[in-house]
Amino acid sequence: MxxxxxxxxxxxxxxxxxxxxxxxxxxxxxGSAGVPGYSFSAEFDRVDGLSVGSDVRMAGVKVGTVTGTTIDTKTYLAVVDFTVQKNIALPSDTSAAITSQSLLGGDYLALVPGGSEAMLKPGGRVTITQGSVSLEDLLGKFIFSVTDLVSGLKKNGQPSGTGSGSAP
CATH class of the missing domain: 1.20.5 (Single alpha-helices involved in coiled-coils or other helix-helix interfaces)
Structure with a gap:
């Protein structure tokens, strides 16, 4: 035993x-250790699905990491702090959008560099932003628009496909 x-x-x-x-x-x-580099921030109206450790991508390539998310108590906007590799300079008119990797989730911060010759300084703020889009909200709007379309067709007397049997 x-x-x-x-x-x-x-x-x-x-x-x-x-x-x-x-x-x-x-x-x-x-890659959860993060990408060392310069710190930046951006304000968004919604950051659903984005969390600390999420990727920061440019042209689909990971160039940084989300390091924090907070709420600005004056504007009530979500502030996202992130890093970008030191070898990448961001033009001052760079835009940031929260994008979904797939329907199942996996959101990331997508950066699109602008055409400005002036560059953001480390610690700077990206001002052109687009928050996350809620799939549930989109589906709800689609369902209600189809319902409104069908009820509008019924009110206007459109044929429903059940003819009276007479031929022209």
């Missing part, structure tokens, strides 16, 4: 070591 307990303990330890190895590998390769 002592051999059986020792074997179970060794098997349990082996499982824990393997699990710790997978965890260490996942943390090392996930």
């Amino acid at each position: 002592a051999r059986r307990n020792a074997a179970e303990i060794l098997a349990g330890l082996a499982v824990l070591v393997v699990a710790a190895g997978f965890l260490a590998y996942a943390l090392a390769t996930s």
Whole structure:
């Protein structure tokens, strides 16, 4: 019986070591440590789905990381703090939009550089922004617009497809 307990303990330890190895590998390769670089901020009306650690992308390439989200108590807008790699300069008319990676989620901050020759200084604020779009709101508007269209057609006496049987 002592051999059986020792074997179970060794098997349990082996499982824990393997699990710790997978965890260490996942943390090392996930990119969750952030991208070192210059800090910037932007204000949005909504930041649904965006969280600390989300990607900051330019032309689909990860160039930074979201480092914080807060609320401005004077304007009631969401302030997003983020970093951008040191080798990337942002024109002063750069725009930022919260974009969804897929229908299942995975929002990120998309930067679109402008054409200005003046560059944002580290710690600067991106002023041209577009907040996140709620999929639920879009579906609700679509459903109500279809309902209004159908009820409008019925009120205007449009044929419903059930003819009287007479041919022209």
